[in-house]
Amino acid sequence: xxxxxxxxxxxxxxxxxxxxxxxxxxxxxxxxxxxxxxxxxxxxxxxxxxxxxxxxxxxxxxxxxxxxxxxxxxxxxxxxxxxxxxxxxxxxxxxxxxxxxxxxxxxxxxxxx
Amino acid sequence: xxxxxxxxxxxxxxxxxxxxxxxxxxxxxxxxxxxxxxxxxxxxxxxxxxxxxxxxxxxxxxxxxxxxxxxxxxxxxxxxxxxxxxxxxxxxxxxxxxxxxxxxxxxxxx
Numbered sequence: 001x002x003x004x005x006x007x008x009x010x011x012x013x014x015x016x017x018x019x020x021x022x023x024x025x026x027x028x029x030x031x032x033x034x035x036x037x038x039x040x041x042x043x044x045x046x047x048x049x050x051x052x053x054x055x056x057x058x059x060x061x062x063x064x065x066x067x068x069x070x071x072x073x074x075x076x077x078x079x080x081x082x083x084x085x086x087x088x089x090x091x092x093x094x095x096x097x098x099x100x101x102x103x104x105x106x107x108x109x110x111x112x113x
Numbered sequence: 114x115x116x117x118x119x120x121x122x123x124x125x126x127x128x129x130x131x132x133x134x135x136x137x138x139x140x141x142x143x144x145x146x147x148x149x150x151x152x153x154x155x156x157x158x159x160x161x162x163x164x165x166x167x168x169x170x171x172x173x174x175x176x177x178x179x180x181x182x183x184x185x186x187x188x189x190x191x192x193x194x195x196x197x198x199x200x201x202x203x204x205x206x207x208x209x210x211x212x213x214x215x216x217x218x219x220x221x222x223x
Contacts, residue, residue, distance in 0.1 A: 033211060042215035058210055090156055094211060099145040102211050104156035
């Protein structure tokens with residue numbers, strides 16, 4: 001059972017570089033989420049997608065873009081990375097029609113220097 | 114005010130102790146409630162869902178008080194392996210986001 005798969009697991013970027021974090025789920029879930037986690041801050045929602053083709057801003061969307069091209073995949077893009085975006089990023093998915101729990105990927109540790 | 118707040122912690126308890134975590138939420142439209150556990154440098158994993166009538170899973174008991182917008186988690190007979198951060202999560206209606214509290218760190222000491 002793959003569940004939620006995130007790539008890459010680790011990444012170092014220089015300030016101003018761009019990159020895309022990939023996330024895919026094989027559980028046929030409608031909702032997908034991107035969070036960032038910083039020390040002492042808990043998980044903060046960046047963007048979420050309730051269904052294919054729809055996205056909504058979360059608590060901390062600035063500096064990020066997302067794309068939900070199909071039901072399985074939800075990508076997060078940093079167009080011009082900044083040191084403040086150094087964080088651990090988690091992708092999650094959920095079947096919210098059943099009001100059940102969310103399942104998480106293993107995370108991406110991103111450092112922007 | 115944060116939408117979901119938790120005891121700030123950390124909690125340091127001896128093995129065998131009983132420990133309780135509290136969580137409050139501000140959105141009265143919240144419909145689903147969960148406790149997650151997160152080990153250091155790992156992804157959060159579901160510990161248990163929280164039902165209106167309260168529920169128990171072994172040494173773990175979760176309670177929900179909708180009137181007070183309050184959720185609790187009780188851990189009995191703490192084990193060293195219970196050391197982790199415990200995250201309270203609330204969810205709203207369809208398609209709405211899944212909101213985490215800041216977490217409470219627990220260290221069970223030998």
